[in-house]
Amino acid sequence: MRNVGIIGIGYTPVFVSKRKEVNIPEMISEAVDAGFQNTGLTPADIDAMVFGNMHTFEGVNLPHLWAAEHIRSLGKPVMRIATGGTTGMAAFHAGYYHVASGMADVVMVVTYEKHSEGDAQVGLMGIITPEVMTMLAAGIDVTGGSGMGAIGGGSAGGISFQASSYLYHSGAGIEHIDEQAALERRNAAKNPYAHLKDPEATAEKIAQTPLVSWPIRFGHICPTTDGATVCILASEEKAAKLADKVAWVLSVANCASDATTANLIESQITDPAEHLPAIIASKQAYERAGIVDPKKEIDYVEIYNGFAHQTLMYLEKIGMCEVGEAHKLQEAGELEMNGRCPVNASGGVVSTNSIGTSALNRVTEAALQVLGQAGEHQVEKDVHTALAHGWGGLMQYVTITILGDKPKKA
Amino acid sequence: MEDIKETFYHTVAPLDFGYNYRVGTYLQRYIDALKDKKILGAKCPQCGKVVVPPRKYCGACNKVREEYVELSQEGTLENYTVGHITLEKGQVNQAESPYIVGMIKLGGADNLLVGKVAGVSPQEVKTGMRLKAVWKDQTEGEYSDLDHFEPV
Numbered sequence: 001m002r003n004v005g006i007i008g009i010g011y012t013p014v015f016v017s018k019r020k021e022v023n024i025p026e027m028i029s030e031a032v033d034a035g036f037q038n039t040g041l042t043p044a045d046i047d048a049m050v051f052g053n054m055h056t057f058e059g060v061n062l063p064h065l066w067a068a069e070h071i072r073s074l075g076k077p078v079m080r081i082a083t084g085g086t087t088g089m090a091a092f093h094a095g096y097y098h099v100a101s102g103m104a105d106v107v108m109v110v111t112y113e114k115h116s117e118g119d120a121q122v123g124l125m126g127i128i129t130p131e132v133m134t135m136l137a138a139g140i141d142v143t144g145g146s147g148m149g150a151i152g153g154g155s156a157g158g159i160s161f162q163a164s165s166y167l168y169h170s171g172a173g174i175e176h177i178d179e180q181a182a183l184e185r186r187n188a189a190k191n192p193y194a195h196l197k198d199p200e201a202t203a204e205k206i207a208q209t210p211l212v213s214w215p216i217r218f219g220h221i222c223p224t225t226d227g228a229t230v231c232i233l234a235s236e237e238k239a240a241k242l243a244d245k246v247a248w249v250l251s252v253a254n255c256a257s258d259a260t261t262a263n264l265i266e267s268q269i270t271d272p273a274e275h276l277p278a279i280i281a282s283k284q285a286y287e288r289a290g291i292v293d294p295k296k297e298i299d300y301v302e303i304y305n306g307f308a309h310q311t312l313m314y315l316e317k318i319g320m321c322e323v324g325e326a327h328k329l330q331e332a333g334e335l336e337m338n339g340r341c342p343v344n345a346s347g348g349v350v351s352t353n354s355i356g357t358s359a360l361n362r363v364t365e366a367a368l369q370v371l372g373q374a375g376e377h378q379v380e381k382d383v384h385t386a387l388a389h390g391w392g393g394l395m396q397y398v399t400i401t402i403l404g405d406k407p408k409k410a
Numbered sequence: 411m412e413d414i415k416e417t418f419y420h421t422v423a424p425l426d427f428g429y430n431y432r433v434g435t436y437l438q439r440y441i442d443a444l445k446d447k448k449i450l451g452a453k454c455p456q457c458g459k460v461v462v463p464p465r466k467y468c469g470a471c472n473k474v475r476e477e478y479v480e481l482s483q484e485g486t487l488e489n490y491t492v493g494h495i496t497l498e499k500g501q502v503n504q505a506e507s508p509y510i511v512g513m514i515k516l517g518g519a520d521n522l523l524v525g526k527v528a529g530v531s532p533q534e535v536k537t538g539m540r541l542k543a544v545w546k547d548q549t550e551g552e553y554s555d556l557d558h559f560e561p562v
Binding site for chain 1: 462465488515537552
């Protein structure tokens with residue numbers, strides 16, 4: 001396996017609810033252009049492309065081919081990846097495999113979502129509908145208001161059991177979820193590529209938003225965002241020629257459990273917050289990166305948190321702290337940008353969610369912290385290693401990427 | 411800021427996406443038992459764990475479950491949420507009143523069954539409560555036969 005580094009990142013100029021002046025391929029092209037401008041590369045430098053977005057959200061089945069000219073992929077190998085919420089990082093991993101294997105030297109990963117032109121709820125139903133069988137298998141009556149409605153509606157309803165279990169086992173309260181949402185919206189206010197920004201956000205303000213499905217309330221939930229992100233990967237040899245500063249990939253890992261709506265039952269696992277895939281994938285990633293104690297060796301974390309409790313829950317799952325400790329770190333201010341365990345200085349998914357990009361943005365934001373290029377949302381401590389986490393699939397699929405400021409020793 | 415002229419093409423694909431999913435052998439047995447006001451699980455021949463509703467494979471042992479077992483109608487509430495909205499036919503609405511949905515460990519089962527919980531208020535519901543199944547008077551062999559669970 002060859003060393004692989006991130007040599008370039010490109011974002012659309014903004015991440016907002018509605019990009020009214022551009023169509024889907026035009027919006028994607030803005031991020032591709034930014035990737036080229038930021039690196040000085042041209043399409044001729046790119047050997048292969050990986051494309052990712054959420055299946056069915058805009059009703060476009062082959063967007064990577066649709067947008068071929070706009071992503072400058074003519075005559076190149078292109079692979080499309082769709083793994084739900086994790087799509088962006090799964091696409092990144094595919095790009096990594098291309099380069100690490102020696103099949104390509106420079107790969108561009110392109111991800112997008114233009115939520116305003118589709119219907120996320122219909123898209124989710126398109127994913128859930130084949131899961132009718134799984135819901136029946138969990139004993140859920142799917143015929144009416146006591147069906148999906150019974151779990152509160154959409155993925156917010158599905159996730160409520162996870163949040164409920166997290167609170168029960170950690171000893172945290174709903175007020176910690178309120179504060180985590182507020183903390184990240186405050187961080188988002190410092191990130192030019194974030195969507196929901198509120199420099200004055202407080203737990204009290206979040207607590208005033210309506211309950212959807214206890215303990216999840218409106219203020220804990222990610223928005224739907226229009227935006228695109230590009231990430232360029234290169235081999236060590238090429239990176240030396242093409243880039244001044246590189247964020248090196250120290251390891252990647254991913255793990256799935258069996259398909260379950262709302263993560264209700266992982267075979268015989270009875271706790272929807274147990275989330276074995278997060279534990280397995282993070283362990284593998286640490287081993288591959290040569291990390292023995294993540295608490296000491298990981299300086300910065302980007303968690304995929306469609307729902308605010310997930311920042312706290314996953315910090316525990318991936319071993320950045322013990323079970324029941326995340327909310328105490330939050331109380332002590334350690335999760336803030338000037339804390340000892342800074343997390344989601346970007347504002348996280350709970351602030352910005354153009355879903356195809358969401359898991360890739362965890363990687364690119366971790367890379368910006370390693371590179372010291374995060375600008376106003378650069379964390380106070382030195383970041384030598386950073387971890388990016390993705391969550392998605394049918395709620396039971398987890399991706400992990402670990403980055404460092406030096407290439408991995410052979 | 412200058413107004414952006416927006417021209418939309420709203421397209422509707424005139425396709426009727428109706429699906430007919432067959433429930434299969436294991437859920438058919440489960441549904442048939444509901445008509446008789448019984449809750450069935452299936453037992454793994456290796457680890458002996460029982461899942462409800464019945465499923466074919468025990469993932470942990472990679473074995474086919476062949477034995478069906480009748481479960482107790484009483485169990486423990488292991489997890490719950492309180493729904494404040496409903497989702498029906500794609501429409502999200504405010505619920506008439508908050509309602510409890512629980513994950514219940516029935517006597518004899520090793521996994522959790524999802525069900526509506528009534529007879530206790532959202533303020534008073536607690537993980538660990540003992541619950542019992544409440545059936546519709548007239549059962550039809552449908553999921554809705556098992557109407558809800560209530561405190562013992």
